[in-house]
Each structure stands twice: as C-alpha cells, then as structure tokens.
Amino acid sequence: MELWQQMIRDSVHTVDQLVEKFGLDHKVAQELDGFFQARINPYYLSLIRYPGDPIWLQCVPDKKELEDFDAEEDPLMEDAMSPVPNITHRYPDRALFLVTSQCGIYCRFCTRKRKVGDHEKISMKGLESAFKYLEEHTEIRDVILSGGDPLMLTDAMLEKILQRLRQIPHIEIIRLGSKMPCVLPQRITPKLVNMLKKYHPIYCNTHFNHPWEITPESSKACQMMADAGIPMGNQMVIMKGVNDDPAVVKELVQKLLKIRVRPYYMYMADETKGANHFRTSVETGLKILEALRGHTSGLAVPHFVIDAPGGGGKIPLVPNYVLHHDEEKIILRNYQNKIYTYKNYADKNNPEGFGTKVKKNGKNGKIKKEEFKPRRIVKVPVLEEV
Ligand SMILES: *Cc1c(COP(=O)(O)O)cnc(C)c1O
Ligand code: SF4
Numbered sequence: 573m574e575l576w577q578q579m580i581r582d583s584v585h586t587v588d589q590l591v592e593k594f595g596l597d598h599k600v601a602q603e604l605d606g607f608f609q610a611r612i613n614p615y616y617l618s619l620i621r622y623p624g625d626p627i628w629l630q631c632v633p634d635k636k637e638l639e640d641f642d643a644e645e646d647p648l649m650e651d652a653m654s655p656v657p658n659i660t661h662r663y664p665d666r667a668l669f670l671v672t673s674q675c676g677i678y679c680r681f682c683t684r685k686r687k688v689g690d691h692e693k694i695s696m697k698g699l700e701s702a703f704k705y706l707e708e709h710t711e712i713r714d715v716i717l718s719g720g721d722p723l724m725l726t727d728a729m730l731e732k733i734l735q736r737l738r739q740i741p742h743i744e745i746i747r748l749g750s751k752m753p754c755v756l757p758q759r760i761t762p763k764l765v766n767m768l769k770k771y772h773p774i775y776c777n778t779h780f781n782h783p784w785e786i787t788p789e790s791s792k793a794c795q796m797m798a799d800a801g802i803p804m805g806n807q808m809v810i811m812k813g814v815n816d817d818p819a820v821v822k823e824l825v826q827k828l829l830k831i832r833v834r835p836y837y838m839y840m841a842d843e844t845k846g847a848n849h850f851r852t853s854v855e856t857g858l859k860i861l862e863a864l865r866g867h868t869s870g871l872a873v874p875h876f877v878i879d880a881p882g883g884g885g886k887i888p889l890v891p892n893y894v895l896h897h898d899e900e901k902i903i904l905r906n907y908q909n910k911i912y913t914y915k916n917y918a919d920k921n922n923p924e925g926f927g928t929k930v931k932k933n934g935k936n937g938k939i940k941k942e943e944f945k946p947r948r949i950v951k952v953p954v955l956e957e958v
Pocket of ligand 1: 667
C-alpha cells in the first residue's frame with residue numbers, strides 16, 4: 573500500500589472519533605454521519621490551528637449542515653444533464669467524466685454531497701457506457717476527469733482510463749479536476765507524474781481555498797505536476813469564515829503563483845443542501861475581485877463565476893468599470909477610481925460610432941449615410957477579460 577492510501581485509512585471518520593476529537597454531541601455526530609460522512613486525513617487534520625479556523629470549517633462536520641434540509645441536492649442539475657451514467661454534458665465541446673465517488677477528504681461545502689462518498693466501486697466495465705458516449709460524440713474535444721476525485725484511483729486504473737481516452741481521436745485535451753495536491757499532496761508521487769506525462773496534453777485544476785493550505789508538502793506536489801508539463805489551475809469557492817475577505821484571497825492567489833498554480837475560477841458557494849451556512853453575498857465576491865484587479869498581477873486574478881442554478885453553466889461577473897457607454901464614447905473608471913473617456917470608433921458592429929461620415933441629401937434634407945468605410949482598423953475596447 574502506498575503512503576497516501578495508508579493516510580486515507582488513517583482518516584478521522586467514525587462517529588466516536590468526531591465526538592472525541594472535535595467535541596461534537598454524540599447524537600448530532602450520528603445524524604451528520606448519516607447525512608454526509610466525514611473523512612479528514614492526517615495531513616489535512618494537521619493544518620488545523622484552532623477550533624473553528626478556516627481549515628476546520630472546511631472539513632469538520634457541523635450541526636448547521638442539518639438546518640437547511642429544504643435546499644436542493646443537485647442545484648446545478650448535473651444529473652439531469654447526464655446522458656449516460658458518469659457523464660455530465662452541459663457545454664458543446666466538453667464533458668465531465670465522473671470516474672470515482674471517493675475523495676481525499678470530504679469537504680463540508682461540497683455541491684456533490686449526493687454523489688460522493690458512497691462505497692460503490694466504479695470498474696472499467698462500469699465506465700463502458702461513458703466511453704461509448706465519448707466515442708460517439710465527436711464534438712467533445714475536452715474531457716474533464718472528475719468525481720469524487722480522480723486521483724483517488726490507483727495509478728494503474730487511472731492509466732487504463734487515460735489510455736482508453738487517448739484512443740479517441742477527437743479528444744484533444746484531458747483535464748484532471750483534483751483536490752489532492754491541496755488536501756493530500758502525498759498522492760502526487762514521481763510514479764504518478766511520470767505516468768501522467770505520457771498522455772499529454774493534460775491540464776489539472778486543483779482546489780485551494782485558504783493560504784494555510786499552501787505548505788511545503790502541497791507546494792512540492794504542485795511543482796511536481798508543473799515539472800511534468802501539466803499546467804495547474806485553481807478553482808476556489810468563497811465561503812463565510814474561510815476566505816470571504818479580500819486580504820485572505822490576495823494572499824492565497826499570490827502564493828498560488830509562487831507554486832506555479834494559476835488562479836482560474838472563483839465560485840460563489842452554490843445553494844446546496846447542507847452547505848448554505850457557507851454562502852456569502854455576490855457583493856462580497858465583487859469586492860474581492862475589485863481588490864485584486866489592478867492591485868496585483870493580472871495572472872493572479874481568477875474569473876469570478878456563478879454556476880447558474882438549474883444548469884445554466886458558469887456565468888462570469890465583473891465589478892462595474894463602465895460608467896457610460898454610447899456609440900461615440902465609453903466612460904470608464906480604473907482600479908483607483910480615476911475616470912477615463914475612450915472614443916468608440918465606428919465599425920460594422922457600430923456604424924454610428926466615432927468617425928462615421930454623414931452627408932445631407934439635397935432634396936428633402938434627410939441625412940443619408942455614406943457607405944461605411946472605417947478610417948482604420950478599430951479595436952473594440954476590451955474592458956475586462958472574462
Ligand atoms: C465547469 C464545467 C465544465 C468546464 O468548464 P470550463 O469553463 O471549460 O472550465 C464542463 N462541464 C461542466 C458540467 C462543468 O460544470
Ligand atoms: S474533493 Fe471535491 S467532490 Fe470531494 S468532497 Fe471535496 S469538493 Fe466534494
């Protein structure tokens with residue numbers, strides 16, 4: 573057994589352990605266990621500094637989870653968008669492929685609580701209908717291995733899946749969605765990365781939420797992935813008491829760049845049964861973004877998105893930098909709230925814009941537009957990369 577597998581076995585997971593370690597009431601612990609099991613591996617457990625700290629909140633069961641039983645179990649309608657078991661196909665050219673229901677820890681804020689943690693093993697045979705679907709759907713060029721956490725699979729099982737995917741000519745890129753570099757960095761071994769790099773192009777999105785998660789161990793894991801040629805991205809979730817503070821997020825994103833992980837998405841916490849006590853206002857997210865853009869490296873600024881309830885997908889939000897916009901001009905503010913006017917040139921999308929020539933039609937005095945000839949190639953102003 574590899575070290576990381578032993579560490580999974582050594583996780584805090586029983587009702588008695590929860591009572592003993594975290595002082596939970598026995599009955600509450602039992603109820604929580606029935607709702608969404610606990611798994612706190614010894615590495616992640618060691619990051620806790622005091623009760624109720626940002627690490628604790630993410631992994632220790634809390635009786636608040638039992639309070640919002642009315643919320644949706646599947647707010648993103650992932651199940652409705654699943655044409656065959658283990659596939660979620662929401663976007664035209666890419667699909668999620670759920671290869672396991674196990675994770676290195678069980679996050680209390682997870683939106684897939686309904687799915688993760690059940691002990692049903694997924695076998696290659698069980699994935700056959702998913703592979704068939706991916707083979708038949710030639711429009712899919714990007715497959716995201718997800719779960720659960722795909723790095724909970726053994727190297728051998730993961731390699732079988734990658735080999736099979738690489739036999740499908742229209743699949744151009746493979747992404748891993750894995751929290752392991754953050755929550756169980758011991759999973760990232762030389763053997764794993766040497767195997768992964770045979771199946772390039774591979775990308776990995778991991779999931780750090782707080783600067784305390786950046787340790788010598790997790791730094792090493794991310795750098796090993798990067799050294800194997802796997803571009804690393806980070807998807808974080810804004811959570812009350814964890815990272816709903818611009819200073820915390822700024823420290824996190826700057827530290828991520830140092831370990832060669834590029835901030836990719838910053839999500840609003842979804843409305844999910846058992847996780848609503850983590851939710852924050854949209855304004856909190858906008859404030860965080862506002863505190864990053866212009867104030868630190870653009871590379872450190874993630875896209876702020878809301879995963880639309882009902883399966884609409886990720887929708888980007890940006891603070892409002894546009895104070896006024898018409899055919900002739902756009903008035904903008906910068907990150908320091910200084911105001912700038914930018915001439916809006918004419919082109920085929922805006923024939924009324926600056927630089928349009930008009931001439932009077934002599935007979936009835938009506939204005940007739942000359943055939944449009946742009947004076948120069950005009951760039952439409954890009955306000956914010958979204
Ligand atoms: C997030 C997500 C993707 C990937 O989206 P990108 O914007 O390409 O990173 C694909 N499918 C589903 C169902 C998703 O939720
Ligand atoms: S690792 Fe991901 S899928 Fe697993 S419990 Fe955490 S958030 Fe949910």
